[in-house]
Amino acid sequence: MKLNEIDENELYPTEKVGPSLLGTIIYKVGEQSQFKGAYITTNERVIMSVDMNGEPYKRVFSYQDIKAVTIEDKGVLFIEFPQGKVAMIDIEEGDKEEFKDYVNNLVQK
Numbered sequence: 001m002k003l004n005e006i007d008e009n010e011l012y013p014t015e016k017v018g019p020s021l022l023g024t025i026i027y028k029v030g031e032q033s034q035f036k037g038a039y040i041t042t043n044e045r046v047i048m049s050v051d052m053n054g055e056p057y058k059r060v061f062s063y064q065d066i067k068a069v070t071i072e073d074k075g076v077l078f079i080e081f082p083q084g085k086v087a088m089i090d091i092e093e094g095d096k097e098e099f100k101d102y103v104n105n106l107v108q109k
Contacts, residue, residue, distance in 0.1 A: 003049045003056075004038035004093055015042040018102050021077070021094035025050060026087040039079070039088070041102055046079075066107050069100040079103070 004022040011017070018041035025037035025048070037050035046061045067080040077096050078085040 003036065003051060004040060006040050006042075006047060006049075011042065012044060015044050017042055019094060019099045021088060021091055021096060021099050023077075023088045023091035023093075026089060037088075039099065041099065041106075043106070046103065063103070063106045066103065068107060069103045071096055071100055 004020040006017065020038055020040040022038045023036075025035050026033055027035070032053075035050045035052060037048060040047040040049060045063070046066065048059045048061065050057045050059075061081075065081060067082060070078050070080065072078060075091075075096070077088045077091065077100065079088075
């Protein structure tokens with residue numbers, strides 16, 4: 001299961017893939033709060049792809065759902081939603097500055 005890739009047939013006809021990140025996403029589900037996961041951007045949406053104990057889970061966000069992407073202390077990346085922030089640590093693949101700039105540019109539109 002390659003979390004930071006999306007099959008071309010999952011894209012809308014007008015979509016193009018942008019930067020992606022692979023790392024550890026921190027949010028609480030039951031007793032677990034750290035999940036191996038990825039953010040995949042397109043020109044139309046952000047896809048969160050997570051390994052939930054061996055089961056793939058995807059969630060899609062519109063850029064209208066996102067307030068901002070920031071990089072804070074010790075290089076922790078945050079995606080800020082109206083409900084709060086979700087952190088990504090231990091980034092293994094992808095350029096977090098490129099990801100931040102790409103998403104923030106589309107959030108501002």
